[in-house]
Amino acid sequence: MSRAVALGVAAFLGALPSQALEVSNAPSKPIQSPRTGAVEVKLGGYKPLIDTEEGLTETPYADTFGDASMLLVELEIQRYFYQGIGSAGVSISAGYAEKYGDAVTLEGEVSPEKTSLKVVPLRLNALYKFDYAAFRWHVPLVPYAKAGLIYTPWWTSKGSNTQEVNGRKGKGGRWGYGFTAGLSFLMDVLEPRLARDFDSDLGINHTYLFAEYTYAEVNNFGGKGLVLSSRHWMFGLSLDY
Numbered sequence: 001m002s003r004a005v006a007l008g009v010a011a012f013l014g015a016l017p018s019q020a021l022e023v024s025n026a027p028s029k030p031i032q033s034p035r036t037g038a039v040e041v042k043l044g045g046y047k048p049l050i051d052t053e054e055g056l057t058e059t060p061y062a063d064t065f066g067d068a069s070m071l072l073v074e075l076e077i078q079r080y081f082y083q084g085i086g087s088a089g090v091s092i093s094a095g096y097a098e099k100y101g102d103a104v105t106l107e108g109e110v111s112p113e114k115t116s117l118k119v120v121p122l123r124l125n126a127l128y129k130f131d132y133a134a135f136r137w138h139v140p141l142v143p144y145a146k147a148g149l150i151y152t153p154w155w156t157s158k159g160s161n162t163q164e165v166n167g168r169k170g171k172g173g174r175w176g177y178g179f180t181a182g183l184s185f186l187m188d189v190l191e192p193r194l195a196r197d198f199d200s201d202l203g204i205n206h207t208y209l210f211a212e213y214t215y216a217e218v219n220n221f222g223g224k225g226l227v228l229s230s231r232h233w234m235f236g237l238s239l240d241y
Contacts, residue, residue, distance in 0.1 A: 035083065035205045035240055040076040042212075042236025045069030046097045048119065049229045053219075064115060070097035074234065078127060086130045091146065095121040103158050119154045119228060121218075123178065140189045142208065146180040152218050152228045174218050174228045182212025184238060206240040 047069040050061040074095035082088040096119075103115040125148035133139040155171035187207045188195035198204040211233065218228040 032205060033199055033203050035080065037080055037089065038078040038238050038240045040074075040078070040093075040210075040236055040238045042076070042210075042234040043071060043073045044232055044234035046072035046095075046119075046121075046230055046232050048117075048218075049227050052229070053227045054224070061117075064101040065099045065117065066101070068099075069232070070099045070117075070119075072097040072121070072232070072234070074121070074236075076123075085132050086128055088126075088128045091123075091125045091127050091148075093121075093123045093125070095119075095123075097121075113158055116157050117154065118157070119152050121150060121152045121216075123150050124148045125178075125180070129184075134186050138189065140186040142184040142186060144182050144184065144212075146178075146182075148178065150176045150178050150216055150218050152176070154226065154228060172226065174226060175220050176216060176218030176229065177221075178214055178216035178218075180212050180214045182210050184208040184210040203241055204239050208238040208240075209236075210238055211235050 048061065051059040072095050074093050076091050076093035078089055078091040080087045080089040098116055098118040100114050100116045103113045125146040127144060127146040129142055129144040131142045134142050151173060153171075153173045157170070185208060187209060195207065198207065212235075213233055214230070216230050216232075218230070219225070
């Protein structure tokens with residue numbers, strides 16, 4: 001009997017090293033794919049400050065399009081060059097907005113045709129995200145900031161044709177600069193397992209909902225002519241990859 005017990009203890013002790021090895025080799029946390037950048041899709045209200053142009057005695061934008069803002073839709077692609085105490089990099093974005101109103105004849109009468117203003121804001125930004133707290137301490141809020149150059153092509157149309165006033169085509173482009181401050185909510189905390197599946201299956205590291213405010217001066221750096229400056233909010237979805 002005592003010999004059987006001794007053999008049983010010896011067998012149990014012999015099994016311990018292999019079990020300990022299995023435990024020590026178990027990963028302490030899920031392996032994450034490399035993170036190189038992000039894609040953002042966003043929309044918001046955009047109202048160009050055309051009526052603030054120096055020398056204007058009337059309000060052509062408000063008179064034609066009213067006080068409502070355009071719906072601006074943007075796509076932004078980001079690339080990170082630093083990841084440590086936060087993430088820093090550059091981004092490019094392109095947007096589109098349009099607004100329609102009643103055209104007015106030279107006699108001041110309302111035309112049956114519609115007139116429109118269309119803009120395509122293009123941006124090149126430097127950016128910084130303080131995502132260190134989100135990844136290190138599981139705080140799901142990520143503040144961020146952007147600053148950079150803006151170029152905005154624009155054109156006006158009457159009916160299906162580009163509008164022409166006094167022999168000048170109603171189209172062009174304006175340069176400027178802008179600053180953006182925003183706050184993202186890390187959605188991974190709501191469904192951690194689904195977030196891990198997104199990473200392993202699609203290479204999407206993190207998913208965010210965000211809101212941001214932009215201060216843009218788009219007037220050829222104080223030059224004369226059309227003012228496409230704006231102060232506007234944008235809301236959207238961001239995917240780290």
